[in-house]
Amino acid sequence: MDPKEGAVETTPVTVRLFVDATSFKGFNAYYADANICVELNGLWKKCKSTGGPPTIFRLLPEGNYTAVAYITDKTETIRYHETTPVRFTVMGSSEFNLHNALLAARSREEQHFPEDIDLLRWSEVENRVDIEDKIDDDKVILPHISVTSTSSPMLVIGVKTAVVTDFPRRQAIRDTWANPATLPHDVKVLFLGCESNMTAFQNELDRRRFLRALAKERVVYKDLLTEELECTDSYRNLSKKVKSFMHLAAAEYPDAKFVMLVDDDVYVKVDQLVEHLRFANILPLYFGEVWAEKFASKQEPIRDPDSPYHLPENQYPMRSLLPYGSGPHYIVSMDGVRFIAKNYWNLRSMNGLEDVSSGFWLRLMRIQAQHSADFSSIRSSMTCEDDLVSFADLSPLGIRSIHANLVSNRTFCHGFHSVTWHRHLNSIPTVEKMLQRVSSSPLTTDSSREVSTSVGRSNIVDPLTGFWIVNPEHGAVNELPIEIRFGVKARSAEEFEDFYGGARLCVELNGLYKKCKMHGDPPIFYTSLPQGNYTAIAYITHAAGSRYRHETEGVAFALLSSVEYKLHNARLAERSREEQQFPKDIDLLQWGDQEEQVISEEDNPVLQRSHVSSTSSPMLVIGVKTAVVTNFPRRQAIRDSWADTTKLPHDVKVLFLGCEPNVANFQNEYERRRVLEAVAKERAAYGDLLTDELGCTDGYKNLTIKVASFMHLAVAEFPNAKFMMVTDDDVYVKVDQLAENLREANRTGLYFGEVWAAMFGNKQKPVRDKSSQYYLPQDQYPMSGLVPYVAGPHSVLSMDGVRFIAKNYWHLRSLNGLDDVSVGLWLWSMQLQPQHTRHFSSVRASVKCTDDLVSFADLSPLGIRSIHANLMNNRNFCHGFHSITWHQRLNSIPDLNEMLQRETEGVSHPTPLQLETYINIDASEPVTVIVSTPSNAGIKLQLTPSSQSLDELIQHFCSKLPTSPCLALVNQLQHDPATSDGYISIITGRS
Incomplete structure (x- = not known):
């Protein structure tokens, strides 16, 4: 626990608890619903979740305290792992600062260290003629810094610094581990400032004094970057500063192997670090102090707007942060640096939190942060270990003390003091103090008042406005497995999560078969039930199983055997098809047999190139994802309806996105040739089916590659397009209405469609069931909640997003073939957030149809043709809607074996x-x-x-x-x- 035994503190008192666990995953699983609590003198108590930010007591009277911590469940009735009591003292702010200043002064004098002086004082002392001549008194233009080195460094270290105030820290580093006289020859150290923010200076004389002092520092040391990084110096610009430095490093040091980012309160054993990196042969690398691993808990974003680490929910909606290298010190190999540099203009910052942002950006390349025990900080451990390579949160005194230890052959941590070595020791003056020259008076801070209110749930208005069973429908006929989906309507997702955070959504069938799940978990499935009639009711319950809320009305449905169910649906579909006089769906091989023979003298039929480019320049390019061999009936339904080339708007281009047919498993050479020839016929007949152009093999796990490759191709072939739509081949699109809306929008930064997180008022969770087609392994996506994304059946995005993905085609990594989740994550790095539109829907999500839809998904070929017939005959969009015959699961699409075994009628x-x-x-x-x-x-x-x-x-x-x-x-x-x-x-x- 921090504070340590016998420590002296002032308010606010930050309490940090340290957890040692056998594994990160095991700890989170075992203590998922637990709280960690701290009590002071048995009177002041605060609790937080296991991954929450540190506990802060902002208002405490001066005096002596005893702290104990423990783990408890949500009811806080049982305590686990209670700690040994820790005693500490709380002083007033002035007394505390004076106490620490005396300790630091004594240590500095004992070790004969120079006094820390600020930038202005140093400038007055450093008045050499050769320096003064290089500074123009009239303009005070900062001199150019020559970044490029004559030698090619292996490691480039960027030290983040506040240009105006942090000069004492830069000097401590220059005098110690970054001293050019002792620095390894293949290491380059640069201090990362930005252009100084002079708006705070109302006095022109003061402004010129600072600029002159800064110019002098750049002339003397030639290691401080300011305007080279194209940013203004401030905490919220840290991400921009780091991103800009990576852009500069990739250009100026093309042969470098690694980049290290550190704060100016870090001591680095550069020689030892370089020795390790020279032998690193596993790339890519991204390592440092990863708090998620160090504390065996997922870190939660801080939502307090007053915190410097505030991360707004609209920028990062997930409950837990991706593991990342903590900001004080982390190392990235140059492949990761080049990726960030290449996308300098597209990658968006997480509210200035550069370490969180960098971790997120690198995750797009599937570069995961690795924790190193050789990297630590006072803030995270409150201890010092002699085998450290990098140690953060140090005062200039701490940095000089470590260096003196190593030079004198003492241990790294000799004389460690958690107060005098800590960066919070107030030896760095503010701008005002620098101007007033009152460096001797300790800084006083007013203790902020803590106002806490405890409101019971009984006093909060229930945010839920609707709860119902979406699937199955009342009166439906089903087969196993039965999928249960709930509809939830709330004032806001945030209010719902706060009120029902630990609740479960339950369903009961006939009062006998009960299953529950947490809100946001995957749907409930019943895989084993006897045939017969059922009534389902649903309700919300407390995690302990009590307190029912919002019990739904009963939904009656019948369960048939698989054979009876398919026969029942086939009869319904055939009756509907005959009534509407639609053609029968035939498969690719049947269609191919009816077409004229494609002449091929080769042993392997070559697929002809489809006509991708258009003579006109389309405004909207639509890519329809399709399985090349099996989904021919769906393509034909689309070609005969909304994508009919004779009725398609002139500025819309529709292409079907296949991949090369997977014929590797064909043991029969004749069947292999028959399939390839049928595909070749289709491509020749319609000129709209892409296969080998996309450079992938057809399969569900290659969906992400298919989509990314199509975006890459579209950017090249249709450079003047404004928008792209990606759909499944079970979607009906009112293209004329969509195109008209997009022409009016004519803007960038668009990414919209069916966003389930907004539609159902909850944050979706990744599916961890390996048997599911939507399985997302934890090593690919460790967070508990998914980034909001547009669901796969239909999404529209402007070409700036498409170009970003196309530009990084070779770097972006797929999330286990889930193309919609992957695209959402990639675009999130641009802060291109998905927007939900009620005009996009699906049978799966709503089990209903509304007449104002522009795009409707999960349709069978019969459903697609039915909607088109409705519109052609001036009927409502949803006229005759039937959730079974219109649903894409209607078994009218044969698999490959059925196609090969099927006897062709009349052919x-x-x-x-x-x-x-x-x-x-x-x-x-x-x-x-x-x-x-x-x-x-x-x-x-x-x-x-x-x-x-x-x-x-x-x-x-x-x-x-x-x-x-x-x-x-x-x-x-x-x-x-x-x-x-x-x-x-x-x-x-x-x-």
């Missing part, structure tokens, strides 16, 4: 048959006939010409293989007698 399949016959010269001898295909063994027959006719042979053959090739074979034999050399020619029949 014969071309199969090469080989007839090999050897005729003996003596007519009384038998003739051996073998009939085979390239992939199947032949049928061997014998013919005796003296006693059997050819017709008899064919009848004998057909009795063994009663299929259509017999007729063709008879016809061929009758018109193609044996050749003069004694062989009957090869015959092409039908099968």
Whole structure:
């Protein structure tokens, strides 16, 4: 615990608790719902979640205190792991500062360290003529710093510093570990300032004094960057400062291997660090002090607007932070630096929190922060260990003390004092004190008052305005598994989370089968139920199982066997199709057999290139994700309806996004050729199906690659496009209305569609079930909540977002093939946040249809054709809506095996048959006939010409293989007698 035993403190008192656990995951799982509490003298008590920020007591009377900490459940009735009591003293602010100043002065005098002086005082002392001549008194223009080094450094260290106030810290570092005389030859150290913020100086004379002093420092040391980094010096510009430095480092030091970012309160054992890095052979690297690992807990963003670490929910809505290298010191290999440099203009800051921002940006490349025990800080440990390589939160006295220890062959931590070594020791003067020259008086701070109110839930108005069962519908017919979905409507997601944070959503079937889940968890599934009739009710309950709230009305549904269910749905669909006189859905192979044969002399049919580019420049490019081999009926439904090229707006281009068909598992060469030829026919006939152009193999896990590759292609082929829409092939889009709305918008920074987090009023959680197609492993995405994203069936984004993804095509990493989650995360790095529109919906999400929809997803081909027929006949969009026959799960799309095994009605399949016959010269001898295909063994027959006719042979053959090739074979034999050399020619029949 911090404070330490016997410590002297002043308000506000920050209490930090240190946790040692066998594993980060195990601790979070075991103590997920626990609180960590601190009590002072048995009177002042505060609790927080395990990943929450430190506990702060802002208002305490002066005196002696005893602190104990413990872990408890939400009810706070049982204590676990109570700590040993820690005694400390609280002083008034002035007394505390004076106490610390005396300790520091005594230590400085004992070690003969120079007195810390500020920038203005140093400038008055440093009055060499050769320096003064380089500074223009009239303009006071800061001299240019030559960043480039004659040698090529392996490691570039950027020290973040406040230009005006932190000169004493820079001097402490220059005098110690960054001394050019002792620095390794392949290390470059630069101090990262920004342009000085002079707006606070109302006195022109004071402003010029500071600029002159700053110019002098840059001339003398040539290591302080200001205007080179294109930012104004302030805490909220830290992310911009770091990003700009990485951009500069990538350009100026192209052969460097690593970049280290440190604060100006850090001591680095540079020689030891460099030695380690020279032997680093695993790239990419991103390591430092990772608090999430160090404290075995997920860190939560701080929502207090008064905190310097405030992270607004609109910039970062998740409950926990991605693991990141803590700001005082972390190292990134140059591949990560180049990624950030390359996207300098696109990456957005998390409210100036540069370490959180860098961790988020690097996560886009799947570069994960690694914790090193060699990196530590006073703030995080309140201890010092002799084997450290980098130690943060140090005062100039602390930095000089460590260096003196190492130079004198003492241990690293010799003489460590958590107060005099701490950066909060007030030896760094403010601007006002620098101007007033009152460096001897200690800084006084008014203790801020803490106002805490405890409001019970009974006094808070329930934010829930609606709760119902979305799926199954009342009167529905279903098969196993049964998916239960809830509809939740609240005043706001934040209020709902606060009020129902520990609650569970439960469903009961017939009062017998009960299942519950936390809000935001994946849907509930029943995988084993007897057939029959059911009534479902849902309610919200306290985590302990008591206090029912918002019990829904009963929803009745029937459960059939899988065979009965499919038969039931097929009858409904067929009746609807016949009533509306829609064509039957046929698969790719059936369609291919009806089309004219594509002539291919090659062993492997080559897929012709689709016509991607258009003679006109489209405003909107629509990419329809599709499974090349199996989803032909869906493509045809779209081509016959909203994407009909004769009715499509002139400035809209629609392309189907396939990949190269996966034919690696075809053991039958004939079937492989048959599929490839059918795909080639479709591409030649329609010119809108992309396969090899996207450089991927068709499969669900390659969806993210497919989408990113399409964006890369679209940017190149349609440079003047304004917007892109990505949809599934089960979507109906009112293209004319969408295009008209986008023409009016004509803006950048758009990313909208069906945002489930907004739609259902909750933060979605990643699915950790490995058997789910939506499985997202924790090592790829460790946070408990997903970044808000537009659901995969249909999303629209402006081309600035598309270009960002296209530009970083080779760097961005997929989240286990989940293209919508991946795109959402990538765009979040640009602060391009998803916007929900009620005009985009899906059968899966709502199980209903509204007439004002612009895009409707999860549709069967019948559903797509039905909507189009409605609009063509001036009926309402949703006329005749049926949640089963319109749903994409309606089993009208055959899988590949069904396609290959299916008998084609009225159409014969071309199969090469080989007839090999050897005729003996003596007519009384038998003739051996073998009939085979390239992939199947032949049928061997014998013919005796003296006693059997050819017709008899064919009848004998057909009795063994009663299929259509017999007729063709008879016809061929009758018109193609044996050749003069004694062989009957090869015959092409039908099968």
